Amino acid sequence: MTLELLQIYWWLIISVLGALLVFLLFVQGGQSMLLSTRNEQYRNLMVNSIGQKWELTFTTLVVFGGAFFASFPLFYSTSFGGAYWLWILILFTFVGQAVSYQYRRKRGNIYGTTFYDILLTINGCLGCFLLGVAVSMMFFGAEFKVTMGNILNPGSPVISQWAPSHGFEAIFCWKNWALGLAVVFLARMQGALYFMNNIKGDENFFKLNRRRVLVNGLVFVVLFLVFVGLLFTADGYQTVGKNSFMVVHNKYLFNYIDMWWCGLIFVSGVLLVLFGVFKSAFSTHYTKGIWWTGVGTVLVVLTLFWVAGFNDTPYYPSTTDINSSLSIYNSSSTHFTLTVMSVVSLLVPFVVAYIAYVWYKMDKKPLTPSDIEHDSHAY
Amino acid sequence: MNDLITVVDWSRWQFALTAMYHWLFVPLTIGLALIVAIMESIYVKTKNVKWLAMTKFWMLLFGINFAIGVATGIILEFEFGTNWSNYSWFVGDIFGAPLAIEGIVAFFMESTFIAVMFFGWKKVSPAFHLTATWLTAAGTALSALWILVANAWMQQPAGMEFDPEQMRNVMDNFWAIVFSDTAVAKFTHTVSSAWVLAGVFVIGVSCWFILKKRNVDMAMDSIKVASWVGGIGILVTLATGDMSAVNVAKHQPMKLAAMEGLYRGSCGQELVGLGVLNPDKKVGDDNDPYLFDIAIPYGLSFLATHNPHAFVPGIDDLIEGIELTREGDTIRTIGYAERIAIGREAHEALRAYDSARANGDDAGMEAALKDLRAAYPYFGYGYLDSPEEAVPPVALTFYAFRVMVMAGGYLLLFFAVALIGVYWRQGWLKNKVVNWVGMFSIVVVWICSQSGWITAEVGRQPWVIQDILPTRAAISEISASSVMLTFWMFAAVFTILLVAEISIMLTQIKKYSKEDITTISKS
Numbered sequence: 036m037t038l039e040l041l042q043i044y045w046w047l048i049i050s051v052l053g054a055l056l057v058f059l060l061f062v063q064g065g066q067s068m069l070l071s072t073r074n075e076q077y078r079n080l081m082v083n084s085i086g087q088k089w090e091l092t093f094t095t096l097v098v099f100g101g102a103f104f105a106s107f108p109l110f111y112s113t114s115f116g117g118a119y120w121l122w123i124l125i126l127f128t129f130v131g132q133a134v135s136y137q138y139r140r141k142r143g144n145i146y147g148t149t150f151y152d153i154l155l156t157i158n159g160c161l162g163c164f165l166l167g168v169a170v171s172m173m174f175f176g177a178e179f180k181v182t183m184g185n186i187l188n189p190g191s192p193v194i195s196q197w198a199p200s201h202g203f204e205a206i207f208c209w210k211n212w213a214l215g216l217a218v219v220f221l222a223r224m225q226g227a228l229y230f231m232n233n234i235k236g237d238e239n240f241f242k243l244n245r246r247r248v249l250v251n252g253l254v255f256v257v258l259f260l261v262f263v264g265l266l267f268t269a270d271g272y273q274t275v276g277k278n279s280f281m282v283v284h285n286k287y288l289f290n291y292i293d294m295w296w297c298g299l300i301f302v303s304g305v306l307l308v309l310f311g312v313f314k315s316a317f318s319t320h321y322t323k324g325i326w327w328t329g330v331g332t333v334l335v336v337l338t339l340f341w342v343a344g345f346n347d348t349p350y351y352p353s354t355t356d357i358n359s360s361l362s363i364y365n366s367s368s369t370h371f372t373l374t375v376m377s378v379v380s381l382l383v384p385f386v387v388a389y390i391a392y393v394w395y396k397m398d399k400k401p402l403t404p405s406d407i408e409h410d411s412h413a414y
Numbered sequence: 415m416n417d418l419i420t421v422v423d424w425s426r427w428q429f430a431l432t433a434m435y436h437w438l439f440v441p442l443t444i445g446l447a448l449i450v451a452i453m454e455s456i457y458v459k460t461k462n463v464k465w466l467a468m469t470k471f472w473m474l475l476f477g478i479n480f481a482i483g484v485a486t487g488i489i490l491e492f493e494f495g496t497n498w499s500n501y502s503w504f505v506g507d508i509f510g511a512p513l514a515i516e517g518i519v520a521f522f523m524e525s526t527f528i529a530v531m532f533f534g535w536k537k538v539s540p541a542f543h544l545t546a547t548w549l550t551a552a553g554t555a556l557s558a559l560w561i562l563v564a565n566a567w568m569q570q571p572a573g574m575e576f577d578p579e580q581m582r583n584v585m586d587n588f589w590a591i592v593f594s595d596t597a598v599a600k601f602t603h604t605v606s607s608a609w610v611l612a613g614v615f616v617i618g619v620s621c622w623f624i625l626k627k628r629n630v631d632m633a634m635d636s637i638k639v640a641s642w643v644g645g646i647g648i649l650v651t652l653a654t655g656d657m658s659a660v661n662v663a664k665h666q667p668m669k670l671a672a673m674e675g676l677y678r679g680s681c682g683q684e685l686v687g688l689g690v691l692n693p694d695k696k697v698g699d700d701n702d703p704y705l706f707d708i709a710i711p712y713g714l715s716f717l718a719t720h721n722p723h724a725f726v727p728g729i730d731d732l733i734e735g736i737e738l739t740r741e742g743d744t745i746r747t748i749g750y751a752e753r754i755a756i757g758r759e760a761h762e763a764l765r766a767y768d769s770a771r772a773n774g775d776d777a778g779m780e781a782a783l784k785d786l787r788a789a790y791p792y793f794g795y796g797y798l799d800s801p802e803e804a805v806p807p808v809a810l811t812f813y814a815f816r817v818m819v820m821a822g823g824y825l826l827l828f829f830a831v832a833l834i835g836v837y838w839r840q841g842w843l844k845n846k847v848v849n850w851v852g853m854f855s856i857v858v859v860w861i862c863s864q865s866g867w868i869t870a871e872v873g874r875q876p877w878v879i880q881d882i883l884p885t886r887a888a889i890s891e892i893s894a895s896s897v898m899l900t901f902w903m904f905a906a907v908f909t910i911l912l913v914a915e916i917s918i919m920l921t922q923i924k925k926y927s928k929e930d931i932t933t934i935s936k937s
Contacts, residue, residue, distance in 0.1 A: 087533050090484070090525035097488055098517030104495070105514035108506025115492060116499025116890030123496060123900050126489050127907065133485035134911050137478055143921025145914050183581045184768060186500065186887070187761050189797045193500050193891035194581075201892055368507045369577070369584045379515050386522045393526050393546075396538055412474070412532045412937075 041373035042363045043345070045106035048380060050340035052099040053170070054333040059092040060163055060218065061085070061325070064226030066132070067159030067219065068247065069152045076404060077240050078152070079140075079413070084233045084402050085226065086136045086414040091390065093133065105376050109181070109195075109366035110351055114169075117179050117197030121169060121205055128162035131155070136414045159226075160219060167218030171211035173343045174266055174287065176354040178204060181361075198355070213262040220255035221332065224248055228315055228325040236403035245316055248324065252312035267291075272357060274347040277365050280357050290342040297345075301338040307331030420894035422886045425497040428901040430871070432489050434864060435908045439483035439915075441863055444558055444605060445612020445643065446476040447551035451544075452639050458544050467934035468632055471926050472616065473547075475919060477532060482915050486908065497897065501878055501888035508574050508585040509564055516560035524553035558608070559601050566597035568879050569870070570665045576790050578767045578783060583882070596665060599657040606650035607863060610825055613644020614859040617832055619923055621852030624843060628927040637836045637843065645829040652822065656717070662873075663718035666880060668732055668804065669873035672811040674714055675703050676728040683726040685713025688816070691809050697802050698730055729808070733801045748792070750801030757796025760789035794882045803884075806875040814868035821862030828855055 036044070065085040072078045104111040115122050131154030138144045139151035178198035185194045198204050205211055227247035234240065271286025283289065291298040311327030344350035349360035367373065407413045450473050457465035491513060495502050502509075530538060530546035538546070567573075573590030574583045585591070617640045623633035662670045670676075675691050676683070689707030712722035719726070727737060735749030748756070763785035770778030798804055832852075835842040842848050876884040926934055 087529045090528060091522075093484065093488070094517070094521045094525040097491060097521055098514070100491060100495075101510070101514040101517040104491075104502065104506060105510030108510050109503055111495045111506060111510070112499040112501075112503035115495025116497070116502070116892070119496055119890065119892050119896060122492060123903075126492055126496075127903070129488055130485045130907060130911075133488070134481045134914070137481040138914055138918060141478070141918045141922065142925060143917045143919075145917050146910075184765075186504065186581050187765055189887070191891075192797070192887045193889060194503060195499055196891050201896065368510065371588075372507045372511055372585045375585070375588045376511055376514060379511075379518060382518060386518060390522065390526050393530060396542075397529060397534060400537065410533075412477070 038370045042367045044377060045373055046344045046363045049102060050337050052102055053340055054336035056095045056099050057336045058329045058332045059095055060222040061225035061229045062089045062092045063159040063163045064222030066155040067223050070156045079407055080234050081230060082414045083407050084230055087397060089136055106368055107366045108368060110361055113179055113181060113195040117195055118202035118205055121165060121202030125162060125165045128158040132158035139414060163219045163222045164215040167215035168205055168211040171214040172205055173350050174269060175210045176352040178355045179353050179359060180356040181359040210265055213258060213265055217255055217258035217262050220251045220258060224251040224255055225325060225328055228328055232322045232325045233398060233401055235401040248312060249316035272349050272352050272360055274349060274362050278358050280349055280360050287342050290346045290348060293346050297338045297341050300334050304331040304334030421897060422889055424894050424897035424901055425889055426885060428497060428897055429493055431905055432486060432493060436486035436490055437867055439479050441608035441611040442479050442615055443483050444554045444608035446472060447554045448609060449612055449616055449639055449643055450476055451547045451551045454544050454547050458540050463935040464632060464931050467931040468636055470937055471934055474922055478915060478918050482911055497890055498888045499890035503582055504883055505583050505879060508583060512560040512564040516557055520553050520557035523549055555605055558605050562601045562604055563592055563597045566594055566600045567591050569874055570594050570596035571879055571882055578764055578786055595661045599654050599661050603651060603654035603658055606647045609643045609647030610651055611859045611863050613640040613647060614855050616640035618853045618856035621849040623927050625846060625849040626927060632931060634836060637832060641829055641832040641836055645833055648826050648829050659717050666874060667727055670718060671729045671732060672806045672808045672873050673815040673869060675808055675812040677703050677730045679726045679728040679731050681725045682712045682723050683714040684709035684711050685717060691812055697805055729805055750804050753792040753795040754798050756789045756792040757794060760786055760793045761796045763789060794884050797884050797887045803876055806873050811869055811873040814865040818862055818865035818869055821858050825859060
């Protein structure tokens with residue numbers, strides 16, 4: 036394979052991981068509703084339902100980061116070191132999540148169950164929002180500059196320079212809020228849909244989640260429309276040389292038009308999400324909505340990554356120095372490394388297969404309140 | 415420049431803090447996963463509920479520990495980007511691959527099957543459950559493999575070349591990275607030491623059960639499994655420790671000199687078994703490096719080269735570029751002042767290459783590239799101001815190494831006693847003093863484990879990649895105050911969670927000690 040093909044292949048893999056991560060954020064969505072759930076039994080049901088999946092979301096995030104590092108190290112170097120506070124805050128929210136499931140109801144946990152539920156809620160709300168903000172920079176840009184020659188300056192050797200606010204400027208950029216908040220409400224909606232699918236034995240709880248699907252779904256749709264409006268009217272960059280770019284008005288709208296198949300997938304994804312939401316919200320007892328919205332979410336997010344990185348678009352535009360923008364062609368690993376990684380990526384279908392099989396085995400029988408009462412490992 | 419150094423220091427502190435906290439939990443996860451898998455295998459074979467109870471009890475402690483290991487692990491991965499962004503680009507083409515493979519091959523395996531381990535007892539068949547437990551154990555070891563390959567590459571860069579056009583190092587031989595001397599030794603040494611740590615943990619907790627006369631039968635069988643795992647572990651750890659010493663002598667002689675507090679080496683160099691360093695000793699002066707020492711004749715030469723008469727260079731020798739033949743003849747190698755000069759020539763050559771490329775001057779590029787290739791092995795020295803900067807903190811490396819070795823020797827004895835006790839002298843294990851020693855050994859093994867990493871990581875300073883990139887050139891462009899603030903934030907969060915973890919562990923141990931085997935097996 037040529038280097039260009041490998042770069043495209045690895046952007047596809049990054050897209051798949053990113054799309055799956057956004058779907059799996061239903062775990063965070065479920066967490067975000069914990070504190071507002073007064074009924075303790077419901078809260079425990081929610082935690083034990085998503086508690087069997089949290090590690091999958093967490094691992095997908097870690098692999099997403101690892102794959103980005105291996106395939107596009109200049110992004111890793113520029114974004115993580117630059118938007119320092121954004122990423123550090125994301126990490127903090129995930130640290131809290133990792134321990135909270137195990138510790139929340141264990142005797143001797145010192146700080147009490149509510150403390151861990153607060154940590155889960157913070158991860159559910161803030162974690163999703165900040166991840167949305169981080170991804171939003173792929174469309175609306177970030178304030179950085181890359182100067183390779185700095186490596187030869189012992190007094191100031193850092194090649195990627197960022198705005199002095201180091202990520203706070205991104206957090207407080209209103210444009211990034213649209214995607215950030217949309218991710219939060221998408222995750223909440225999917226969390227409620229997952230509960231409808233995975234928990235049975237309490238009709239009132241089912242109805243509660245049905246309401247949640249409708250409310251969060253509507254808020255999500257409004258926020259998503261705002262984001263799409265901003266995206267389609269945004270100026271983007273066009274690659275004219277490896278490290279040379281020019282401004283193009285409505286770049287992302289034109290990307291969807293140029294890559295018409297991408298636009299088709301985008302529309303299909305949106306329709307699937309809408310179908311899942313409305314079918315679940317207005318049917319008496321429909322439990323499969325998570326799969327419609329899940330597939331729809333994956334399709335939409337895939338196309339967002341594609342319009343961000345394909346069609347000669349730099350996926351990380353710099354608002355400080357246009358020619359420092361990162362594209363899949365100027366920020367990737369070498370042909371050799373991408374080839375090695377591609378061989379490893381042949382394992383991915385096996386990984387997906389065993390995850391799907393285990394998911395099927397574990398979720399074949401929905402969770403009930405009595406399951407928690409009789410399980411000492413229950414969270 | 416001062417701010418740069420402060421950022422470097424705080425970034426190092428933050429990474430060290432995260433790594434040390436992470437390493438409190440990871441070895442227990444690796445070792446306990448194996449022990450639990452063995453116990454469950456015995457249960458599946460014998461159908462004896464006692465083994466099911468043991469499996470569930472130790473699995474519970476495994477889960478409590480696993481969660482916090484995951485929490486600290488994600489920080490480590492992302493800190494390569496947040497705090498060491500130059501590093502991430504300069505060697506990302508090589509270093510990123512093992513991290514990604516770790517995620518694809520190991521993390522998904524762990525995270526998928528651990529859910530089956532904890533929640534699958536009634537949802538899958540016993541054989542499927544046992545398979546899930548073994549796959550989780552395999553996942554923890556595979557995870558260790560790839561992260562240790564990455565770490566070993568930083569200590570012994572291999573399978574790479576420098577690409578001047580992109581101003582970074584690129585991979586050219588994947589297998590050279592995976593199977594470097596250091597990678598093989600580091601993986602086997604670290605994983606076997608994790609078995610040791612988990613073995614001591616299980617024996618220590620079991621000793622408490624015996625001391626309290628609760629579930630003694632379960633405790634004795636736990637000691638049997640843990641003694642075998644830990645006993646084999648300590649033998650492999652000692653053997654691979656020897657491999658590590660030879661590798662360090664070959665690839666990081668300055669680290670070896672610091673480990674020994676050795677300034678002037680000799681043929682048939684003795685090994686300081688016990689010693690107190692002279693705090694006034696400076697590089698290049700004539701002060702005695704030790705205030706007190708007990709040495710083993712020929713010990714260091716043998717340890718480093720397996721030849722008791724070989725020459726082992728000290729810090730001053732290395733800085734001055736002195737080597738000796740076995741016959742005592744002096745050979746000049748490249749001293750550190752000269753290395754700094756060559757490193758700066760490499761920088762100049764790269765600068766020349768870059769400007770020739772910008773001007774389309776092919777002849778200039780070719781000439782600069784030739785100079786660069788010749789000088790590149792010392793590229794990292796070009797960032798240093800003086801040879802003394804290439805000397806790691808001697809005292810910390812020296813004492814950490816001794817603590818590790820002495821604790822390792824103690825643990826060999828510990829497992830010998832545990833095996834003899836549990837099979838032939840069961841009365842020993844019912845002795846209160848022995849029980850207290852067993853419990854105290856939990857502290858010893860953790861100190862031993864941490865000391866090993868301190869020796870390995872402090873001893874390789876100032877290099878983040880040996881000879882190629884010092885820590886000061888590997889950092890991100892952030893303010894010292896930002897890193898200082900996040901350091902304290904991480905310190906606070908990790909400590910809060912550690913306290914909770916220990917408290918939960920102790921409470922669960924106490925709770926389960928009071929329940930009978932049938933109740934535990936049904937939990």
